[in-house]
Amino acid sequence: MIKTIFAHRYLRRLIPAILLAAATAAQAAGTAGLEIVKDGKANAVIVTPKRANKTVTYAAQELVYHVQKATGVTLPVQTEGSGQSTGTRIYLGDTEAARAAGLDGQKLAAETFVLRTASNALYIVGKDANEKPLDQAQPFGSFNTSAGTLFGVYEWMDRDLGVRWLWPGELGTYVPKTRTVVVQPVDETISPRFFQRNVRPGLEYKFGHSALGFTPRAAEEYGREQTVFLRRYRMGRNQPMSYRHAFTDWWEKYGKDHPEWFQLVNGKRGPINPGDRYAMCVSNVELQKKIVELWKERGGDKSQGLLSFINAVENDYLGSCECEHCRAWDGPQPPDRDKYYAPNFKVYGTHFMSDRYARFALEIQKLAAKENPNAAVIGYVYFNYFQAPTSDIKLNSNVILGFCPSAGWYPRTDDEHQWYKDQWDGWKKTGARVFVRHNYFLDGYSMPFIVAHQFADDFQYQAKGGMFGTDFDSLTGQWSTQGPTLYLLMRLHTHPEAPVDKLLAEYYSGFGPAAEQVKAYFDFWEKYTMDNRQLITDVFYDRVAIRWRTWAKAAHRVFPENCFAAGEELLAKAEAAAKNDPESAARVAFLRTGLTHAKLCSKVAALLTQADPQSTPERGKAALEELLRFRRAHEREWFSNLSHSAWVEDISWKLSNETKQEPEYYP
Known part of the structure; x- marks a missing residue:
């Protein structure tokens, strides 16, 4: 008995020492990294679970594709337990080996993953849903599927393969060539920085002149390539949430019985004219109760653990209710409310209502919190309720606000840029959670319109200031003319603190020996x-053009034909530098296609713009036919989302009588 007790005590002291020695040995073995491709030969196998879900299956495909692109080697993929193999193993997802190593992806938070190396293995284990990882929810194209293992694959490829996704498609996928791939030692658990990461895909623009855009098959293929591209940048969100202008059909539903829920303007409730847009009487308690009642009917009061979202986003219309109760909620009018708004802008000179709308969101949240403490109200700060409140109103973290500037298009003056930062700070001081809901990426049409550094400064300031998420409207897909800005838009979602010029250097590295010349081109x-x-400000004011919708009315004024020569010369230098590197040369040619396209668009704009009374469909017929031939010849290069360009052109140009001139788009 004494000997047995002694033996047990000895083992209890010895086992920790054995485990420590094993861990030390494993760590020492991994110090130099794990070779998964060595001298052009596979030295590893990818192992998936016996019942791999759709996310893990796709993650394995992505890993194989990128390693093959880097090395020419196709890593084998096998189901756990289906065969014997030696060498390094890359375990993806919920494998038995991962569980034996103490890794359980289903216990992680949504979209979270673990990267861990051992003596002969790399584990990439994430929180995964068994749904298609490329499925996008409508209407805004958000990814709702938790794809932690897939995100882990992308993180590893970013770090150890040096993969850079410059634009959608094969040519835009830059992977440095190598004969040996080494996994560096790692043991990290990583979650997305922001609750939501969304860049609306811009694939459903409506226009009358279909010949201007993609052909149907090309549109489908472009959409597929862009969807893959967006997922590679880990677009998604921690849980589904739905919001849009919430009350667009309420007058039809409730106006007869409850006119008091709607704006009071000039003594009248509801739309000023039949069919007009309208705002709500946000101080009305019964309106607030109805919003909460509808949320309860959808089961919002029964959610457990997660936020339960209530959509309280005002209609796409100025706040306008003049009733005494709404006016009583308003804070002091800020003296600088019109300083950065053009006199012809609809917000200019209107009554300031930010405090009113802040309180509207708070009152709804307080009502709903009685039913469910996780109730979270989503609203916008927009139009004449965009500027920060002036009454020191205090909100809370279950009030979520989309920061949607109605003006402030890039480029900005320094003081204007600071003013918009001040508004962000003012809303953050209320205690609400704030997400970016910009429209700025609808700007620029097909032109080489580059605002990379100023945009990045904005994004990084907001990220540092507690940004909850993003929702950019929308991706116009001008990859060949606006590449650096779009690259930063994507890359900052995963590396928000990285030096901007370091990120841009990644983009330029994709052009190989022409990197320096391409940088000079975009710097220009x-x-x-x-x-x-x-000039941009004056032209759009003079032409009564809209930055997000009728850019093609003014393109030739901002980018006249004579401005393109300098860019063409700089591209010629890049072409010369890349001539002995076929892949880099093809990427420079991609930029050349975009510049030629922009020049053709400017030419047509000068002849067909609706801002010129002399324009007729016949006047620009030859130039338009030249543009269309060019688009058909190059559409599958994905240099531009041609359907977005067509959407802008359809109400910017005087086209043939067969073209339908749609009214201003109302989402």
Whole structure:
């Protein structure tokens, strides 16, 4: 008995020492990294669970594709337990080996993953849903499927393969060539920085002149490539949430019985004219109760653990109710409320209502919290309720606000840029959670309109200031002319603190020996854009053009034909530098296609713009036919989302009588 007790005590002391020695040995073995491809030969196998879900299956495909692109080697994929293999193993998802190593992806938070190396293995284990990882929810194209293992694969490829996704498609996928791939030692658990990461895909623009856009088959293929591209940048969100302008059909539903829920303007409730847009009487308690009642009917009061979202986003219309109760909620009118708004802008001179709408969101949240403490109200700060409140109103973290500037298009002056930062700070001080809901990426049409550094400064300031998420409207897909800005838009979602020029250097590295010349090319266009801020402002004011919708009315004024020569010369230098590197040369040619396209668009704009009374469909017929031939010849290069360009052109140009001129788009 004594000997047995002694033996047990000895083992209890010895086992920790054995485990420590094993861990030390494993760590020492992994110090130099794990070779998964060595001298052009596979030295590893990818192992998936016996019942791999759709996310893990796709993650394995992505891993095989990128390693093959880097090395020419196709890593074998096998189901756990289906065969014997030696060498390194890359375990993806919920394998038995991962569980034996103490890794359980289903216990992680949504979209979270673990990267861990052992003596002969790399584990990539995430929180995964068994749904298609590329499925997007409508209407805004958000990814709702938790794809932690897939995100882990992308993180590893970013770190150890040096993969850079420059734009959608094969040519835009840059992977440095190598004969040996080494997994560096790692043991990290990583979650997305932001609750939501969304760039609306811009694939459903409506326009009358279909010949201007993609052909149907090309549109489908482009959409598929862009969807893959967006997922590679880990677009998604921690849980589904739905919001849009919430009350667009309420007058039809409730106006007869409850006119008091709607705006009071000039003594009348509801739309000023039949069919007009309208705002709500947000101080009305019964309106607030109805919003909460509808949320309860959808089961919002029964959610457990997760946030339960209530959509309280005002209609796409100025706040306008003049009733005494709403006016009583307003804070002091800020003296600078019109300082950065053009006199012809609809917000200019209107009554300031930010405190009113902040309180509207808070009252709804307080009502709903009685039913469910996780109730979270979503609203916008927009139009004449965009500027920060002036009454020191205090909100809370279950009030979620989309920061949607109605003006402030890039490029900005320094003081204007600071003013918009001040508004962000003012809303953050209320205690609400704030997400970016910009429309700025609808700007620029097909032109080489580059605002990379100013945009990045904005994004990084907001990220540092507690940004809850993003929802950018929308991706216009001008990859060949606005590449650096779009690259930052994507890359900052995963590396928000990284030095901007370091991120841009990644983009330029994709052009190989022409990297320096391509940088000079885009530096030229960024300087051109920033230096012409006043011209852009004046032209759009003069032409009564809209930055997000009728850019093609003014494109030739901002980018006249004679401005393109300098860019063409700089591209010629890049072409010369890349001539002995076929892949880099093809990427420079991609930029050349975009510049030629922009020049053709400017030419047509000068002849067909609706801003010119002399324009007729016949006047620009030859130039338009030249543009269309060019688009048909190059559409599958994905240099531009041609359907977005067509959407802008359809109400910017005087086209043939067969073209339907749609009214201003109302989402």
